Amino acid sequence: xxxxxxxxxxxxxxxxxxxxxxxxxxxxxxxxxxxxxxxxxxxxxxxxxxxxxxxxxxxxxxxxxxxxxxxxxxxxxxxxxxxxxxxxxxxxxxxxxxxxxxxxxxxxxxxxxxxxxxxxxxxxxxxxxxxxxxxxxxxxxxxxxxxxxxxxxxxxxxxxxxxxxxxxxxxxxxxxxxxxxxxxxxxxxxxxxxxxxxxxxxxxxxxxxxxxxxxxxxxxxxxxxxxxxxxxxxxxxxxxxxxxxxxxxxxxxxxxxxxxxxxxxxxxxxxxxxxxxxxxxxxxxxxxxxxxxxxxxxxxxxxxxxxxxxxxxxxxxxxxxxxxxxxxxxxxxxxxxxxxxxxxxxxxxxxxxxxxxxxxxxxxxxxxxxxxxxxxxxxxxxxxxxxxxxxxxxxxxxxxxxxxxxxxxxxxxxxxxxxxxxxxxxxxxxxxxxxxxxxxxxxxxxxxxxxxxxxxxxxxxxxxxxxxxxxxxxxxxxxxxxxxxxxxxxxxxxxxxxxxxxxxxxxxxx
Numbered sequence: 001x002x003x004x005x006x007x008x009x010x011x012x013x014x015x016x017x018x019x020x021x022x023x024x025x026x027x028x029x030x031x032x033x034x035x036x037x038x039x040x041x042x043x044x045x046x047x048x049x050x051x052x053x054x055x056x057x058x059x060x061x062x063x064x065x066x067x068x069x070x071x072x073x074x075x076x077x078x079x080x081x082x083x084x085x086x087x088x089x090x091x092x093x094x095x096x097x098x099x100x101x102x103x104x105x106x107x108x109x110x111x112x113x114x115x116x117x118x119x120x121x122x123x124x125x126x127x128x129x130x131x132x133x134x135x136x137x138x139x140x141x142x143x144x145x146x147x148x149x150x151x152x153x154x155x156x157x158x159x160x161x162x163x164x165x166x167x168x169x170x171x172x173x174x175x176x177x178x179x180x181x182x183x184x185x186x187x188x189x190x191x192x193x194x195x196x197x198x199x200x201x202x203x204x205x206x207x208x209x210x211x212x213x214x215x216x217x218x219x220x221x222x223x224x225x226x227x228x229x230x231x232x233x234x235x236x237x238x239x240x241x242x243x244x245x246x247x248x249x250x251x252x253x254x255x256x257x258x259x260x261x262x263x264x265x266x267x268x269x270x271x272x273x274x275x276x277x278x279x280x281x282x283x284x285x286x287x288x289x290x291x292x293x294x295x296x297x298x299x300x301x302x303x304x305x306x307x308x309x310x311x312x313x314x315x316x317x318x319x320x321x322x323x324x325x326x327x328x329x330x331x332x333x334x335x336x337x338x339x340x341x342x343x344x345x346x347x348x349x350x351x352x353x354x355x356x357x358x359x360x361x362x363x364x365x366x367x368x369x370x371x372x373x374x375x376x377x378x379x380x381x382x383x384x385x386x387x388x389x390x391x392x393x394x395x396x397x398x399x400x401x402x403x404x405x406x407x408x409x410x411x412x413x414x415x416x417x418x419x420x421x422x423x424x425x426x427x428x429x430x431x432x433x434x435x436x437x438x439x440x441x442x443x444x445x446x447x448x449x450x451x452x453x454x455x456x457x458x459x460x461x462x463x464x465x466x467x468x469x470x471x472x473x474x475x476x477x478x479x480x481x482x483x484x485x486x487x488x489x490x491x492x493x494x495x496x497x498x499x500x501x502x503x504x505x506x507x508x509x510x
Contacts, residue, residue, distance in 0.1 A: 004022060004023050004076060005020060005021065005022050005023070005032070005070075005073055005074060005075040005076055006020070006021045006022075006023075006075065006076065006077050006078075006079070006300065006303060006304065007019070007020050007021075007066070007069075007070040007073075007075045007077070007078040007079070008020075008021065008078075008079055008080075008081075008296045008299050008300055008303070009063070009066055009078065009079070009080035009081070009105070010081060010083070010295050010296050010299070011039075011041070011059070011080065011081065011082040011083065011085075011086060011107065012039070012041075012083050012085070012138055012139060012295075013039075013040075013041050013042035013083060013084045013085035013138050013139025013140030013141065013161055013163055013164075014038070014039065014040060014041075014042070014138060014139030014140075014161070014162065014163050014210060014268070015036055015037060015038050015039055015139075015210070015264070016036070016037045016039045016059070016062050016063075016066075017034070017035065017036045017037075017296060018033070018034060018035045018036075018066045018069065018070075019031050019033075019034045019296050019300070020032050020033040020034065020069070020070060020073050020075060021300055021304070022073075023304070024324065024325065026324050026327055027324055028321050028322075028324035028325045029300075029304070029321060030321075030325060032073065033069060033073060035065075035066065035069065037062050037065075038264045039055070039058065039059065039062070040139065040163055041055060041059070041085035041086065041139070041140070042084060042085040042138075042139040042140030042161060042163045042164050042167075043139070043163050043164070043166075043167050045085070045088075045089065048090060049088070049089065049090035050089060050090045050091040051085065051086070051089045051091060051092075051095060056094075056095055056098060059095070059099065060098060060099055060102045060103050063080070063099055063103035063105050064102070064103045066078075067103055067104060067105060077303070078105060079108070079299060079303055080099075080105050080106065080107050080108065081107065081108045081109075081110050081118075081295075081299060082095075082096075082107050082108070082109045082110065083110055083115050083138060083140070083141065083295070084112075084115075084138055084139070084140035084141035084157075084159065084161065085139065085140045086107070086109055087109050087110065087111070087112070087141075088140065088141075088159060092109060095107075096109065111157075112141060112143060112156070112157020112158075113155055113156075113157065115136070115141070115143055115157060115295065116134075116136070116143040116144075116145045116152075116155035116156070116157060117145075117152065117155065117298070118295050118298035118299050118302060119134065119136045119143060119145070119208055119209075119294050119295050119298055120134055120145050120147060120152050120155070120298065121297075121298035121301050121302060121309055121310060122208065122291075122293040122294045122295060122296070122297030122298035122299075122300075122301070123206060123208055123291045123293060123294065123298075124147065124150055124310060124311075124314075125293070125297065125298075125301055125309075125310060125311045125314060125317075125396075126231065126291065126292070126293040126297065126314065126318075126394070126396040127206065127231075127232060127289070127291055127293075127314065127396065127397075128314045128315060128396070128397040128398075129150075129204065129206065129289070130148075130149055130150055131147060131148045131149065131150075131203055132146075132147060132203045132204040132205065132206050132285075132289070133145065133146055133147075133200075133203055133204070133205050133206065133279075133283050133285060134146075134147065134206050134207075134208065134291075135205055135206070135207050135208070135212075135276065135279055136207075136208045136209045136294065136295070137161060137162055137207070137209050137210075137211040137212070137272050137275050137276060138161045138162070138209060139161045139162060139163035139164070139268070140159065140161040140163060140164050141157050141158060141159055141160065141161050142157070142158045142160055142161060142275060142279075143155060143156070143157045143158075144156055144158070144194075144197065144279065144283075146196070146200060146203075150310075154196060156191075156194050158187075158190050158191060159190070160186065160187060160190055160275060161272075161275075162210075162211055162268040162269070162271045162272030162275065163268055163271075165183055165186070165271040165274070165275065166267060166268045166270075166271040169182055169183050169186075169271070170267075170268075170270065170271055172251045172252050172253075172267075173250075173251060173252035173255060173266065173267040173268070173269075173270060174248060174249055174250065174251060174270065175248055175270050175271065175274060180248075180274055183271065183274050183275070183278075184274065184278050187275060187278050187279075188278075191282070197279075197282055197283060198282065198283070198284070200283075201283070201284030201285075202284065202285075202286055203283070203285060203286065204285060204286055204287055204288070204289050205279065205280050205283060205285035205286075205287070205288050205289070206288075206289045206290075206291050207276065207288060207289070207290055207291065208291045208293065208294035208295075209294055210265055210272070211265075211268075211269065211272030211273065211275075211276060212276065212288070212290050212291075213230050213290060213292065214260075214261060214262065214265045214269050214272070215235065215240065215243065215269075215273060215276070215288075215290075216230040216233045216235060216290040217230060217260040217261065217262075218243055218247075218258065218259070218260040218261050219233075219235055219239060219243060219260070220233070220260060221259040221260025222243075222259060222260065226424055226425050226426075226427055226428060227391075227400040227403075227404070227425065227428060228392065229292070229394075229400060230290050230292050231290065231291060231292030231293065231394065231396075232289070232290070232291070232292075232396075232398075232399060232400065233289070233290040233400070234287055234288065234289055234290075235287065235288040235289075235290065236287055236288070237277075237280055237285075237287065237288070240273070240276070240277060240280075240288060241277065243273075244270070244273045244274070244277060247261075247269060247270055247273070248270050252266050252267040255267075255269070276288075292394075313397075314396050314397035315362065315366065315395075315396065315397025315398060316397075317396075318394065318395050318396040318397055319366050319369050319370065319395070322370060322373065322389075322390075322393050322395060323369055323370055323373060325373075326373035326374075326375070326376040326389065327376075328372075328373075328375040328376045328379075329372035329373065329375055330454055332454075332456055333451055333454040333456070334368075334369060334371075334372065336451045336456045336458075337368050337371070337444075337447045337448055337450075337451055338365065338368040338369050338447075340447040340450050340451065340458070340461060341364055341365075341368040341443060341444050341447035342361070342364065342365060342368070343461060343463070344443050344446060344447060344463065345360075345361055345364050345440075345443060347463045347465075348443065348470075348499060348501075349361075351465070351499070351501075352439055352499070353500065354432065354435050354436070354439065356436065356439065356440075357436070359402070360436065360440060363402060363405050363406050363409055363436075363440060364409065364440045364443065364444065366395070366398070366406045366410075367406045367407075367409035367410035367440065367441075367444055368410075368444050368447060370386065370389075370390055370406070370410055371383075371386055371410040371411070371444060371448070372386060373385075373386050373389050373390070374386030374387070374388070374389055374411075376389075377389075383410075383411040383412075383413055384411065386407070386410050386411050387407045387408065387410065387411040387421060388407075390403065390406055390407035390410060391403055391404060391407045391425075400428055401428045401429060401430075401433075404422060404425045404428055404429065405429075405433060405436065405437060408421060408422055408437045408441065409437055409440045409441045409444060410441075410444070411441075412437060412438070412440075412441025412442065412444065412445065414494065415434075415438055418434065418437060418438070418441070419434075422434075422437075438498050439498050439499065442491075442494060442495050442498040442499065443498075443499075445491055445494075445495075446488065446491060446495055446503055449484060449487035449488050449490075449491050450472070450474075450484055450487075450488065450505070451484070452483050452484050452487040453479075453483045453484065455479055457474075457476045457477060457479035457480075457481060457484070458474040458475070458476060458481070458484070459474075459475050459476060459477055460474075460475040461473070461474055461475075462474075462475070462508065465501055468496075468500065468501060468502060469501065469502050469503075469504055470495075470499070470501040470502065470503040470504065471504055471506065472488070472503055472504065472505045472506070473506055473507065473508045474505060474506070474507060474508075475507075475508060476507070481505060481507070484505060485505045485506075488503050488504070488505045489504075491503070492504075
């Protein structure tokens with residue numbers, strides 16, 4: 001697509017959302033605007049299965065509002081889709097026609113299978129998982145998908161959701177034992193023909209949508225969790241059951257004040273969790289994993305990259321996108337630092353006093369690609385700002401712990417400063433992480449020193465070690481290495497403390 005900006009509108013059964021995506025001049029993508037309006041469309045169906053006229057009027061008002069926001073941003077293309085509430089409405093054709101006539105927007109009414117496919121695409125492009133079940137509990141439907149080797153195997157959509165189940169069975173948002181039993185019986189009856197749901201036990205259950213995000217926010221608020229992100233957050237079944245039983249008897253007006261729970265989710269969270277728990281048991285899953293991306297993200301990838309919407313390397317794409325969003329650092333220099341850092345790692349990692357984990361190379365690869373993005377805020381304090389940007393950006397493909405590790409490696413300037421930097425995240429880190437950060441952070445500093453002039457003078461580097469010395473023989477294009485040599489010498493004491501080797505940069509002897 002040639003358009004620089006793209007609007008995605010998701011007309012869900014519970015809420016209507018807008019996301020405006022921008023492609024920057026150098027090819028990065030980011031969300032520049034977004035909006036959410038509660039709609040509860042699935043709770044506004046009359047006895048004949050028709051969406052009520054006043055709700056259609058409200059929908060048209062929201063669509064006009066979103067169209068104006070997109071116009072303000074000079075959005076080149078708007079893609080609007082509708083899910084269960086409109087899909088199942090007896091007057092769906094009338095709704096689509098009125099929105100086109102009165103708001104000027106064409107609505108794609110997604111089938112349950114299409115909804116599941118786009119949800120899967122949003123998830124698989126933002127989480128580094130190879131297999132599992134994906135669940136999306138909406139207001140009027142629930143989609144379940146099985147994927148293996150990052151490929152969708154099977155999916156199904158059921159006409160049960162947190163809004164319609166609350167409407168039928170909940171009393172002021174609460175579920176009595178009898179109502180809970182009826183809800184689970186309804187789910188069991190609805191899914192009885194899908195025998196394949198029980199065929200692959202022992203996989204994670206990955207949740208997208210408001211119910212699972214609300215669960216994670218409640219759990220994080222209760223635990224005073226240090227990391228400001230629900231995406232890629234793990235919750236055990238026992239913890240989910242505990243929170244469900246805490247929330248179940250509380251009426252909506254009091255539940256509004258429950259820490260971490262948004263008001264527009266308070267009356268339907270219990271029914272949503274009841275559905276979630278039932279499927280967890282049915283699938284014999286191992287744990288819950290929260291995905292912050294979903295249908296809108298999948299629609300973005302499908303629209304922007306129609307020939308290859310699925311990313312093979314989640315972390316690689318995310319790193320490239322983040323670096324392109326902060327292009328102040330010279331790209332040739334960043335590539336040189338990354339190349340040298342990975343060469344040093346390959347040689348030095350077997351020699352480390354502490355055995356480095358298998359993922360350490362990915363941490364260093366990521367950190368060396370992003371170490372100077374903070375210069376987009378302020379060059380003189382770029383290390384501090386790089387730490388903040390890495391921790392607070394959607395760096396997909398890393399766990400929360402790994403994001404802190406990468407941020408600390410990228411901005412490493414010594415152990416004392418490191419302790420201050422990671423203090424608020426210590427509960428996420430393991431005992432050995434301080435040493436991992438020190439080893440990899442010092443190694444990255446050496447790679448940076450080897451291109452201090454940012455001229456990529458070192459074409460090839462030969463690395464040897466003997467008698468406590470790390471000999472770095474540089475083949476150059478004739479450029480002097482006086483600055484690089486001085487930088488390596490200045491770093492040598494700290495490097496020796498970490499690696500028990502003193503680096504020395506020289507030209508080869510011929």
